[in-house]
Amino acid sequence: MGEAPAFFVDELQKGYGNGFDTKSKGGETAILMGNRTYVIGGACEESPLSIGVQIFDQSTGEWIYPTVLGTKPKPCKGLSAVLLSEDRILITKNGSTPDDFAWFLEVDTQYVRQQKKILGTDVVAWSKGVRGYAEKPVVISGPSGVGKGTLISMLMKEYPSMFGFSVSHTTRAPRAMEKDGVHYHFIERSAMEKEIEDGKFLEFASVHGNLYGTSVEAVEVVADDGKRCILDIDVQGARSVRASSLEAIFIFVCPPSMEELEKRLRARGTETEEQVRKRLRNAKAEIEQGQSSGIFDHMLYNDNLEECYKSLKNLLGLDGTVTAPPKSSPKVVDLPMDHSVAKIDHRIIINSKTPELGKASTNIRIVLDVSSLKGGAPGRTRGLDIYTMDSFLDGLAGINH
Ligand SMILES: Nc1ncnc2c1ncn2[C@@H]1O[C@H](COP(=O)(O)OP(=O)(O)OP(=O)(O)O)[C@@H](O)[C@H]1O
Numbered sequence: 001m002g003e004a005p006a007f008f009v010d011e012l013q014k015g016y017g018n019g020f021d022t023k024s025k026g027g028e029t030a031i032l033m034g035n036r037t038y039v040i041g042g043a044c045e046e047s048p049l050s051i052g053v054q055i056f057d058q059s060t061g062e063w064i065y066p067t068v069l070g071t072k073p074k075p076c077k078g079l080s081a082v083l084l085s086e087d088r089i090l091i092t093k094n095g096s097t098p099d100d101f102a103w104f105l106e107v108d109t110q111y112v113r114q115q116k117k118i119l120g121t122d123v124v125a126w127s128k129g130v131r132g133y134a135e136k137p138v139v140i141s142g143p144s145g146v147g148k149g150t151l152i153s154m155l156m157k158e159y160p161s162m163f164g165f166s167v168s169h170t171t172r173a174p175r176a177m178e179k180d181g182v183h184y185h186f187i188e189r190s191a192m193e194k195e196i197e198d199g200k201f202l203e204f205a206s207v208h209g210n211l212y213g214t215s216v217e218a219v220e221v222v223a224d225d226g227k228r229c230i231l232d233i234d235v236q237g238a239r240s241v242r243a244s245s246l247e248a249i250f251i252f253v254c255p256p257s258m259e260e261l262e263k264r265l266r267a268r269g270t271e272t273e274e275q276v277r278k279r280l281r282n283a284k285a286e287i288e289q290g291q292s293s294g295i296f297d298h299m300l301y302n303d304n305l306e307e308c309y310k311s312l313k314n315l316l317g318l319d320g321t322v323t324a325p326p327k328s329s330p331k332v333v334d335l336p337m338d339h340s341v342a343k344i345d346h347r348i349i350i351n352s353k354t355p356e357l358g359k360a361s362t363n364i365r366i367v368l369d370v371s372s373l374k375g376g377a378p379g380r381t382r383g384l385d386i387y388t389m390d391s392f393l394d395g396l397a398g399i400n401h
């Protein structure tokens with residue numbers, strides 16, 4: 001990232017009055033929190049197609065270039081910021097569509113604090129604001145060959161619009177029928193290690209001699225599609241997710257016996273003899289941990305496949321009559337090119353400052369209700385309730401919901 005913008009340095013030297021303030025100029029905006037000013041905007045050097053973040057620490061007079069986690073918003077023609085709470089900033093993008101205008105920059109959430117410890121650097125994390133509510137992700141674990149993939153395929157086939165699969169990264173070689181980007185993102189070990197170092201993974205583990213991991217993005221793309229995310233990961237991975245800020249339901253699938261597990265693994269025919277033996281050796285420890293670690297909310301016993309699938313649907317609240325929740329479609333317009341943002345209690349009021357060139361001079365006011373936000377980085381911030389008004393009226397009367 002380049003030099004700090006001169007106008008911010010001037011402003012910073014003058015100081016801000018109230019400890020929580022914002023300034024905008026050109027494509028950048030600055031927001032003060034305590035001793036730190038977050039300067040957000042422009043393109044970021046290591047990723048020129050996304051918005052950059054730098055921090056001015058008034059106590060030391062130095063600029064800090066934090067590790068920026070999460071999918072970064074793409075650059076836009078200007079943005080505005082408002083402090084939502086002491087741990088996150090709401091960013092609105094000029095001229096953006098309803099699906100892309102609200103982003104959260106987390107500066108001191110549980111996830112950010114955890115990542116600071118792991119990475120040993122200053123950290124901020126982006127999380128995109130998504131309208132409506134989504135069910136918790138589902139983590140499914142169990143020994144290799146127990147039937148996790150089979151059960152997940154059945155669920156996704158019966159409820160294609162409700163569930164989305166988190167596509168993991170792995171260093172193992174693809175099997176004959178496996179497609180890159182569908183079953184896994186197949187990746188070289190050194191490249192995966194680099195991405196782990198860069199904080200791109202929600203969790204990762206060495207499983208049966210290969211690296212496997214869930215990227216933050218894998219979970220985010222499912223949320224962006226408005227679906228409930230399913231993760232098929234081993235017990236070590238489930239433990240890491242349990243310790244993370246991602247709220248999920250944890251399910252462990254047990255085999256009826258070790259003999260039956262071996263039969264299924266061999267019948268699948270995807271592993272060499274040596275790999276089958278390794279997976280069976282690991283299965284014993286996994287079953288023990290699965291049953292005793294306290295990680296899992298539910299145990300499923302996969303003897304009869306149809307019965308096990310029925311139990312899975314029951315515990316996910318699917319009784320065969322449920323359909324995908326309707327996508328909410330309140331009347332929402334594109335965000336004005338030039339707008340101001342203010343917070344009043346749990347409402348964010350976005351007003352257009354000037355009418356846009358070539359457009360009717362109707363001003364636009366958008367009201368976001370942020371009282372029931374859920375989730376956040378890693379993943380998406382859900383629960384943004386959006387109201388719009390086509391023209392300015394006094395007070396909040398006349399809101400369209
Ligand atoms: N209840 C069952 N009875 C008999 N066979 C089953 C049952 N459930 C799954 N299988 C079969 O067992 C084999 C292994 O299942 P699957 O590939 O779904 O396991 P998995 O837990 O996803 O394994 P991995 O962790 O290695 O990916 C498959 O051939 C599948 O058809």
Ligand SMILES: Nc1nc2c(ncn2[C@@H]2O[C@H](COP(=O)(O)O)[C@@H](O)[C@H]2O)c(=O)[nH]1
Binds near residue numbers: 142144169172208
């Ligand atoms: N910790 C993680 N474990 C994962 C992930 N993706 C898959 N897995 C687990 O690996 C084994 C072996 O899978 P296979 O496809 O080689 O048979 C299995 O138990 C999966 O649950 C991941 O992202 N993280």
